[in-house]
Amino acid sequence: MAEIDDYRKKIDEIDKEITRLFEERMDVVIKVGEYKKQNNLPVFNKAREDEVIAKNIEYLNNKDYAEGLKDFFINIMNIAKDFEDKKLVEDARTKTECRSESGDDKSNIKVGFYGVAGSFSEEAMIKHFGKKDDAKAYDEFEDVFLAVKNGEIDYGVLPIENSSTGAISQVYDLLYKYGFYIVGEECIKIDQNLIGIQGTKLDNVKEVYSHPQGFEQSTDFLKGYNCWKRIPFHSTADSVKLVSDLQDMSKVAIASKRAADIYNLSIIKENINNRSENSTRFIVISKELELNKDCDKVSVVFSLEHKAGTLYKLLRHFAENNINMMKIESRPMEKGAWKYFLYVDFEGNLEEEQVKKALNLIEQSSAYFKLIGGYRKYTH
Structure with a gap:
């Protein structure tokens, strides 16, 4: 019995040291989290995690423990990520509540x-x-x-x-x-309109200005006037301002009726957008995440490893947690050909348990993950 008691005493001493080191590690994790927040970096960095695991396995004298050590570090890093995620949400809630209690309103903000x-x-x-x-x-x-x-x-x-x-x-x-x-x-x-100075007729037009989106939303109308030179500009309203400044009947803009009214111009042809429901x-x-009980939409961005079934495995977390995914959009990464970031919008509030669970599972399944926001979706 004395021998096993000695072993247990030794384990207790090791556990005490592990606890001390765990606390020290978590304190550093908090500092890393603050740095990430200040520099707009994601909580999760899989490449860094893989590097940490591989490096520490190399330190092992007995490689039979390699798989166990890998699981140990995965668990401890998941604990750290969960803590950082919770702190991000708690900080957002606190700041939102403080703004509300201090009487901050929309009239005081820039x-x-x-x-x-x-x-x-x-x-x-x-x-x-x-x-x-x-x-x-x-x-x-x-x-x-x-x-x-x-x-x-x-x-x-x-x-x-x-x-x-x-x-x-x-x-x-x-x-x-x-x-x-x-x-x-x-x-x-969005109702796009052809706008010009007073007295402008379609026969006068030689150049049309608009934001590229204005042109793209009005392609059907513009097909009938291929002789017009299309000149992209900063925004649709900027285009109207330019036409107003130039005071030239040969130059028109595609923009809103409101812009035409502001710059005292005329509508030559109204509602020229391709679709009536535009x-x-x-x-x-x-810069800051905000959170309140009225938020009913969440946005995230993540990337996946090039492995069969990774997207399916990740997206099923939405279905399994009864979460309605509203939109998914892919954007190519700057580094690495044929690699993409996936932006996802879904219904829910960051305080809801099924949302917390789904986000935690998605983060663990991703090569890169970042919460973009929790907010109230638009109402018609």
């Missing part, structure tokens, strides 16, 4: 949008935040992200998807590049 006065993005901004005379306008999608990054604005509003032409790929790529969160969305019905979804971006 907001920016893509385009100029009269743009569809401005319309989405007004729908979400109310009219803001101090809202800032930006010429390029990336300018909005840079403004959020540099603290010029708290929130940015820009388009991400059109019902006729699909995803706006550049915005998805910028979400990944800057690591920002989606904290809201709006849907705006809408664009706009997102509200922020």
